[in-house]
Amino acid sequence: MDYVSALVPPVVMAVFFIALVTVIIKSQGGPNKAKEDAAVDAALARAESAQQAPRADGV
Secondary structure: OOHHHHHHHHHHHHHHHHHHHHHHHOOOOOHHHHHHHHHHHHHHHHHHHHHHHHOOOOO
């Protein structure tokens, strides 16, 4: 019976991992995809503009 107790934790973790991946894959896209993409694009634009903006101290 030691082999059963040794195999249960990895099997349980594998099942939860597969369920997590399935949920992530199913939640991709959908009606909120355009909103999520716009939010990411806006964040990237802010980050790029902050990098390119000259600093006030002249460095």
